[in-house]
Amino acid sequence: MDGLYIGLVLVPTLIGVLAAVSCALLGNFLVLRKQSLMGDAVSHVVLPGIVVAFILTGSVSVGPMLLGAAAAALISALLIELVRNLGKVESGAAMGVVFTALFALGILLLEQSDTRNVHFDVEHALYGNLESLVWLAGIDADSIFDRAALAGLPPQLGRLFVTLVVVIVFLFVFWRQLVVSTFDPVFAHSAGVPVRFIGAALISLVAIVAVMAFEAVGAIITIAMLICPAAAARLMTNRFIPQVVWSVVFAVVSAVVGFWAAGSGMELIGSGFSVSAAGMIATVSGLILAICAVAAPQRKGALDH
Amino acid sequence: MIDGATFVNALTFNAGYNTAIVATGAVLLGWAGGTVGTFLLLRRRSLVSDALSHATLPGIGIAFLVMAWMGGSGRFLPGLLLGAAISAMIGLASVEWLTRRTRLNADAAIGAVLSAFFGFGVVLLTVIQSLGIGRQAGIGSFLLGSTSGMLRNEAITLAGLAFGIALLVFLFRRQLTLICFDETFARTSGIDIRRTDLLLMLLVMAVTVTGLRIVGLILVVALLIIPPVAARFWTDQTNTMALVGGLIGGLSGFVGTALSASVPNFPAGPVIVLVAACLFVVSLLFAPARGVFYGLYRSRAFSRKVHRRQGLLAILRGEAIYDRDTIRVLRSERLIHADGTPTEAGLDAAENAAREEALWTIYLRDNPDAAYRAARMRLDPIAQRLTGSEIAELERQLNAPAGSLPAG
Numbered sequence: 001m002d003g004l005y006i007g008l009v010l011v012p013t014l015i016g017v018l019a020a021v022s023c024a025l026l027g028n029f030l031v032l033r034k035q036s037l038m039g040d041a042v043s044h045v046v047l048p049g050i051v052v053a054f055i056l057t058g059s060v061s062v063g064p065m066l067l068g069a070a071a072a073a074l075i076s077a078l079l080i081e082l083v084r085n086l087g088k089v090e091s092g093a094a095m096g097v098v099f100t101a102l103f104a105l106g107i108l109l110l111e112q113s114d115t116r117n118v119h120f121d122v123e124h125a126l127y128g129n130l131e132s133l134v135w136l137a138g139i140d141a142d143s144i145f146d147r148a149a150l151a152g153l154p155p156q157l158g159r160l161f162v163t164l165v166v167v168i169v170f171l172f173v174f175w176r177q178l179v180v181s182t183f184d185p186v187f188a189h190s191a192g193v194p195v196r197f198i199g200a201a202l203i204s205l206v207a208i209v210a211v212m213a214f215e216a217v218g219a220i221i222t223i224a225m226l227i228c229p230a231a232a233a234r235l236m237t238n239r240f241i242p243q244v245v246w247s248v249v250f251a252v253v254s255a256v257v258g259f260w261a262a263g264s265g266m267e268l269i270g271s272g273f274s275v276s277a278a279g280m281i282a283t284v285s286g287l288i289l290a291i292c293a294v295a296a297p298q299r300k301g302a303l304d305h
Numbered sequence: 306m307i308d309g310a311t312f313v314n315a316l317t318f319n320a321g322y323n324t325a326i327v328a329t330g331a332v333l334l335g336w337a338g339g340t341v342g343t344f345l346l347l348r349r350r351s352l353v354s355d356a357l358s359h360a361t362l363p364g365i366g367i368a369f370l371v372m373a374w375m376g377g378s379g380r381f382l383p384g385l386l387l388g389a390a391i392s393a394m395i396g397l398a399s400v401e402w403l404t405r406r407t408r409l410n411a412d413a414a415i416g417a418v419l420s421a422f423f424g425f426g427v428v429l430l431t432v433i434q435s436l437g438i439g440r441q442a443g444i445g446s447f448l449l450g451s452t453s454g455m456l457r458n459e460a461i462t463l464a465g466l467a468f469g470i471a472l473l474v475f476l477f478r479r480q481l482t483l484i485c486f487d488e489t490f491a492r493t494s495g496i497d498i499r500r501t502d503l504l505l506m507l508l509v510m511a512v513t514v515t516g517l518r519i520v521g522l523i524l525v526v527a528l529l530i531i532p533p534v535a536a537r538f539w540t541d542q543t544n545t546m547a548l549v550g551g552l553i554g555g556l557s558g559f560v561g562t563a564l565s566a567s568v569p570n571f572p573a574g575p576v577i578v579l580v581a582a583c584l585f586v587v588s589l590l591f592a593p594a595r596g597v598f599y600g601l602y603r604s605r606a607f608s609r610k611v612h613r614r615q616g617l618l619a620i621l622r623g624e625a626i627y628d629r630d631t632i633r634v635l636r637s638e639r640l641i642h643a644d645g646t647p648t649e650a651g652l653d654a655a656e657n658a659a660r661e662e663a664l665w666t667i668y669l670r671d672n673p674d675a676a677y678r679a680a681r682m683r684l685d686p687i688a689q690r691l692t693g694s695e696i697a698e699l700e701r702q703l704n705a706p707a708g709s710l711p712a713g
Contacts, residue, residue: 026356031409036416037352086589086597089534092352092412097534100527101582104575107449107524111570125450127427170389222428226419231413262428274435279427293407 048106128218333467338528339554360396362426450521
C-alpha cells in the first residue's frame with residue numbers, strides 16, 4: 001500500500017461515504033412519502049442561507065452557515081405551504097416557485113458580495129471539491145495513532161461523522177413513529193403519533209444533512225444520494241428494513257466506486273483526465289438505479305405479479 | 306448603484322443593438338415559458354421540466370466534445386443546443402419509463418434522473434476543462450446563463466426559437482387546453498392524448514434549450530413555473546391564464562435584462578427569475594380573482610351583508626340585537642339609533658329584507674339546482690340578481706292565496 005494512499009484516497013472516500021450514507025438513510029423516508037423533491041428543493045435553498053450567513057458574519061465558519069441554511073430551509077418550507085394553500089396549486093409547482101426564486105436570490109447575493117478572496121463560488125457549491133479534502137499528514141498506517149498528524153485531518157471528516165451519528169440516533173429514537181407516519185399517516189394520527197412534528201423533524205434533518213454534505217461535497221451528491229440509493233433499494237425488496245440496508249449498500253458502493261472511477265479509474269484507462277468525483281458518484285448511483293430498474297426483483301411492486 | 310440612464314436606455318431598446326436583441330430574446334423566451342408553463346401547470350407536471358433542464362448538461366458536454374473532435378470550435382451554439390435537446394429527450398424518456406415500468410413515483414423518478422444526468426454532465430464538464438479546450442466562459446455559462454458574451458447571431462437564433470414556440474402554442478392551444486382538463490372528452494373529440502402530451506413536452510424542451518444560454522439550466526425551470534402560478538391568481542380561464550402567464554414572463558425578461566444591463570454584477574438569469582418572483586408576490590397579494598387582499602375584502606363584505614340582513618330581520622321580529630358586529634354594521638348605515646331602536650330607514654329596510662327573503666324562498670323552492678349560487682346571491686338586493694319578469698312572477702306567487710297553482 002502506497003504511503004500516500006490513506007491520506008489521498010481513503011480519507012476523501014470516507015468523507016464521500018459518510019455523506020452518502022447519511023443522505024441515503026433519510027432518503028428512504030422521502031421516497032416512500034413522495035417527498036423526494038423536497039431534498040432537491042432544500043439543497044437549492046441552502047445556498048441563499050449560506051450566502052446571507054456569510055454576508056452577515058463575513059466568515060465561512062460552520063456555525064453561522066449551518067444556522068443560515070437551517071433558517072432558509074425552514075422559511076422555504078413555510079413559503080411552499082403558503083403558496084400551495086393560497087394559490088391552490090399542486091405542491092410540486094409551489095416548490096418550484098419557492099426554490100428557484102430563493103436560489104436566484106442566493107446567486108445574486110453571491111455575485112454582489114465580495115467573496116472572491118474566500119474559496120466560495122457557485123461551482124464549488126454545486127459540485128464541491130471532494131478531491132481536495134485530503135490528509136497530507138497521513139503518510140502511513142502509524143499516523144492514525146499520531147495525535148499531531150490527526151490534527152491535520154480535514155475537519156469535514158469529523159463533521160460528517162457527527163452528522164451520520166445524529167441521523168442514526170434520530171432514526172433509532174423515532175423509528176416507530178417515522179415508519180407508522182410514513183406508511184399510514186391517518187392511523188398514526190389516530191394512534192397519537194405527532195405526524196406533523198415527525199414530518200417537520202425529518203425535513204429539518206434533511207436540511208442539516210444537506211448543509212453538512214453541501215459544504216464538504218457539493219449539492220449534486222446530496223440530491224443524488226437522497227434519492228437514487230433509496231429508489232434503487234425500493235426496487236429490490238418489499239420489506240422496509242431490508243430496503244434501508246440495501247440503500248446503505250448502494251450509497252457506499254456509489255461513493256467508493258465513484259471516487260475510484262474519477263481518480264484511479266481514469267489513470268487505468270490511460271487518460272490524464274481529472275474528473276469531478278462528486279459528479280462521478282452521482283453518475284454511479286444513477287447507473288445502479290438503472291440496473292435495478294431493469295433487473296431488480298421487486299421493480300414492479302408486489303401487486304403486479 | 307443602479308445606472309438610471311442606462312436602465313431607461315435598455316428599457317427603450319436604446320442601449321445598443323446587441324442589448325436590444327438580447328432583450329427581445331428574453332422577452333420572447335419569457336412569453337414562451339409563461340404560456341407553455343401554463344399548460345404544464347394545469348397538466349400537473351411542472352417539475353418534470355426540472356429533470357428535463359438538468360438532463361441537458363451531458364448533451365451539451367458531448368456535443369462540445371464531438372464538435373471539438375471534428376475540428377470545430379466546440380462553441381457553435383446550434384450544435385450545443387441540439388446536443389442539449391437530445392439528452393433532454395433521453396432524460397424525459399427515462400422519467401416516463403421509470404414511472405410507467407417500475408413502482409417508483411414520479412417525484413423519485415424526476416429526482417433520480419435530474420441528479421444522475423446532472424452528475425454525469427459535471428463529469429463531462431471537468432473532462433473538457435482538463436482537456437484545456439473548453440474555456441470557462443463557453444461551457445460554464447450554461448449553468449447559470451450569461452448574456453454578456455453573447456454573439457449577435459446567437460441572440461438571433463434564440464429569438465427565432467422563442468418566436469417559434471410562441472407560435473406553436475397559439476396554433477395548438479385548443480388541444481393543449483383539452484388534455485389539461487378532460488382527457489376523456491379530449492379523446493372522444495379525436496385528440497391523440499399521447500401525441501399532444503409529446504407536443505407539450507417538446508415545447509417544454511424547446512423553452513429549456515432556448516433558455517440555457519440566457520437564464521442557465523438550473524434556473525430555466527423558473528420561467529416555466531413562476532409566471533403560470535402567478536397567472537393562476539388573476540383568472541380561472543385557461544386562455545386568459547396562458548395570456549397573463551406569457552405577459553408576466555415577457556415582462557420579467559424585459560425588466561430583468563434591462564436591470565442586468567444597467568447594474569454592475571447583476572447576472573441576467575437570476576435577475577429575470579427574481580423579477581418574475583416579485584411579479585408573483587404582487588399577484589399573490591393584489592390579484593382581483595384570487596389574491597390575498599381581494600379575498601379578505603370579499604369575505605369581509607360578505608360577513609357585513611350577513612350581519613345587515615340578520616339584523617334587519619331581527620328588527621322586524623321586534624327582537625333586541627346583542628351581536629356587537631351586527632350593531633356596528635346597522636349603526637354605520639344609520640338603520641338603528643344609538644339605543645338600538647330602528648330608525649325610519651331601518652324599518653323600511655327591514656320590511657324590504659323580509660319581502661326579499663320570502664321571494665328568495667319561493668325562488669329556491671322552484672329552482673332547487675340554484676341553491677349553491679343563491680346562498681351568496683340572496684344577500685344582495687333582489688333586483689340586482691333576478692330579471693324584472695322573474696321578480697314579478699315570484700311576487701305573484703307570494704301574493705297568491707295558499708294552494709293556488711303557479712302560472713304555466
